[in-house]
Amino acid sequence: MTWDHLIYFAVAAAFCWIAGSVTSFSNRKKAFYWTVFLYAAGIVIYGSFIAAFWISLKRPPLVTMGETRLWYSLFLTLAGLITYMRWKYKWILSLTSIMALVFILINIFRPEIHNRVLMPALQSIWFIPHVTVYMFSYALLACTFLLALAGLIRPSLNVLPAIDKLCRAGLSFFTVGMLLGALWAKQAWGDYWSWDPKETWAAITWLLYVFYFHLKSIRPKANKYLYISLIVAFLALQICWYGLQYLPSARGSMHNYALNIKR
C-alpha cells in the first residue's frame, strides 16, 4: 500500500461520507440509521487504508505532515459521527466531510510528501500516544470551531451546549497530549518544558480554551464573545499545528524533525 492507492480509498470513502451527509437531512424514519451506517462505512474504508499503509510502512504513519493529515481526516469524521449520533445535528456531517476531504485532497495534490523512516529521536513509547491524542483533540476542537462559526452566522441556533461538551472533551485530550509530550521531553530533551515554539503555541492554545470556559462562567449569555473566543483559540491551534513552519520566529524549533536529523 502506498500513497498512490490513497485516491481509490478516498473516492470510496468520500462517496459514503457525502451519501451519509445527504441522508442526514432526510426526515424519513430510518434516515438516521442509514446515515450512521454510510458514514461509518466511509470511516472504515478510509481507516483500512491507514491500517494497510501502516503495515506496509512497518511503522505508524505518524511522522510526516502528510501522514498526520491522514489521521486528521479520520478523527475529524469520527468526531463528526459521534457528534451526530449524540446530539443529532444534521449539518455537522456535511461540514466534517468537507474538512476531511480538504485534507485528503491536499495529500493527493501535493505529493511532495515523502515516506521517511523513523529517526532515533522519534523512537519512543511516547510517540504514538502523544500524536494520536493530539490529533483527536484537534478534530474535536475543529468541531467546536465549526459550531462556533455556525452560531455566529445564525444566532438562532443554540449550539453552546454541544460546544461545551465537545470543547471539554477536546481540551481534556489536548491536555493529555501536551502532558505526554512534557513527559517525553524530559526523556528526550532534558526538561519537561523548555518554551520551544511548538510548546509555546501549545500553551497559548491551551490557555485560550481554558479562557473560554472562564469567560463562559462569568458571562454565560455573551454568546457572540464566546464564539469569537473559540475561533481565536482555533486560530492559535492552527499556528501550533502547522503554522509554525511559516512563522519566522519558530525557526530552529526542536519539533522541526525535517531539519534536526541528528537528534
Next chain:
Amino acid sequence: MTVSLHLFAFPVNLIVGLCIVFLGWKFRKMYRETYMTIALLLFIAVSLVQGFMPVHIAFTRTWPFVAVLSVFLIVLSSRLFLKFSLAGFGLWLALWAGMLGTADASVTHVMVPRNEYARTSLPFTLRLENFKVTRYVTGEPMEYRAEVSLQDINPTGDLPSRMSLPAEQEEARAERRAKDSGQRKNPVLKTLRVNHPVHFKGHQVYLMDYDAEKGDLTDYCIVMVTRQPWRWLIFAGILLLLAGALKTFFT
C-alpha cells in the same frame, strides 16, 4: 531584563514559593472568576510575546514574564484555597515547581573524547568507549549507541580497584588508567541512546551529537548533563493535571 537565576538559588526560591502560597491565602477573596480570567489573559499575552519572538530570545526568563506567572500562581492558589480542583492543583504545582526549580537547575554540555576523560565542572567525568550507528537499509540512521564510562571525581586520591569487564577491555583500560591521575574510583560503564538518558549521581546524561562524518569512528560524542532537583514536584504536578484531565471523561 533577564532574571538572574543565582539570586534565587535555594533556599531563596523556596521562600518566594511560600510567599506565593501565603499571598494566595491572604487574598483568597480573589477566587472570583473575574480575577482568574484576567490572570489568564495576562498569561496569554506574555506567552504570545514569546510565541512571536525568535527561538534564541528567552522572554520566559525575563522579569515581565516571571511577574505575570507569579501573579497567575497567586490567583490560582487563592482559587484553590476556596475551590479545590485536581487539575487546577496539578497545573499550579507543575508551574510553581517549574518556575522556582529553574534557579536550582543546571544544564551542561560536555564534549566526551575517546582517549581521555572529559574536563568538566561536574562532580564526575566521562569518556567515550564505543560508538555505534545502526542504519536502515535506506542508509538513514536507526539508532545511535554510545558506550561511556562515568567516573566520580574523587579528591581523596583513592587508587582505582578491579572492575568486572572483559579481559582485553580491562587491560586496555588499565593502561589508560595508569596515565590518568590516580584520583579516581571505579568507572561505571553505561550506554547512552537518544530518548534513553542515563541517571548518574543526581544528574541525567543525554546523548546529543557526534562526528557524523566519521560515523562509528567518531572521536567524541557530545552529551548534555542536566540537574533538576525540583523535577519530582513538576512530575507530580503533571500527573495530577493528567488525572484531572482524564476525570472530565467520567463525570
